[in-house]
Amino acid sequence: MTAATKPSRGTSARRSGSYLALSRSHRYSILFALPLLAGYEALASFLAQPGKPELRNGADAILRAAFTAVAGARGPAIFMAAVILLGLGLIVRDMRQTRAGVRPVVFVGMLAEAAALAAVFGFAIGLTTAKLLGSLHALSMGPLEHTSWATRLMLSLGAGLYEELFFRVILVTGLATGARVVLGLGNRAAGVLAAVVGAFIFSAFHYIGPYGDALQLQSFVFRMLSGLAFSGLYLIRGFGITAWTHALYDSFLLLT
Numbered sequence: 001m002t003a004a005t006k007p008s009r010g011t012s013a014r015r016s017g018s019y020l021a022l023s024r025s026h027r028y029s030i031l032f033a034l035p036l037l038a039g040y041e042a043l044a045s046f047l048a049q050p051g052k053p054e055l056r057n058g059a060d061a062i063l064r065a066a067f068t069a070v071a072g073a074r075g076p077a078i079f080m081a082a083v084i085l086l087g088l089g090l091i092v093r094d095m096r097q098t099r100a101g102v103r104p105v106v107f108v109g110m111l112a113e114a115a116a117l118a119a120v121f122g123f124a125i126g127l128t129t130a131k132l133l134g135s136l137h138a139l140s141m142g143p144l145e146h147t148s149w150a151t152r153l154m155l156s157l158g159a160g161l162y163e164e165l166f167f168r169v170i171l172v173t174g175l176a177t178g179a180r181v182v183l184g185l186g187n188r189a190a191g192v193l194a195a196v197v198g199a200f201i202f203s204a205f206h207y208i209g210p211y212g213d214a215l216q217l218q219s220f221v222f223r224m225l226s227g228l229a230f231s232g233l234y235l236i237r238g239f240g241i242t243a244w245t246h247a248l249y250d251s252f253l254l255l256t
Helices: 009-016 019-024 026-047 058-098 104-133 142-146 149-182 187-205 217-255
Strands: none
Touching: 019 026, 019 104, 019 217, 026 058, 026 104, 026 149, 026 217, 058 149, 104 217, 149 187, 149 217, 187 217
8 A cells, every 4th residue: 555545643633532433432422312211220120029920121131140140139230230240340441551531522423423324113014014024013012012102112222232242242242153153254344143043032022021922923923023123233333333223212212
């Protein structure tokens, strides 16, 4: 590469300081997701009733159960501490590496982007499902149809946070790694396979347990397409944008 075509340090710095780059970084992405965690936990505590099982997002329940199986009754507390400490550790490392703080205006842009993406996803996925299956009737919420708006909002926030953590960060990443190591696939093929398999599991997950929906082809396809969309968004825009998009997307479906 000649000196005339080599990117200058100034150009690289501008790119790393662009909105798209900043919003993907750990310090912005994780901090942006923290209100989802705070809102979800606050609503879950407020809605908890003495003597009755606590209602939680399914992905959250799975992760808590895994920690409980290892650490017993202290498992949920250890799980929450692990989530917070890991997030803070990634933020601190990012800030040390970049020697940069945070600009509040970036969070405003991230919220606007997530809201716009949630609206686009809702329209595009619904339209695609209708084209594939001929019609799209209103999705049934099953047992959730008889819950309060506060419960639905809590579950929407939990879906954005914990379903993205479980299905995208852990599951899709793990499937892609397994496809590369076990099947010998390249990065792109492994990513596509992981996204498709992960979307199938993500959709099936919504029909399990006492609050699961009745299995229907339309809703299954709708949720599988949602899983594919969120997987692609996670790879392109990172965790924070994807978590908020998912939370707002679910809020629209559950609260309207």
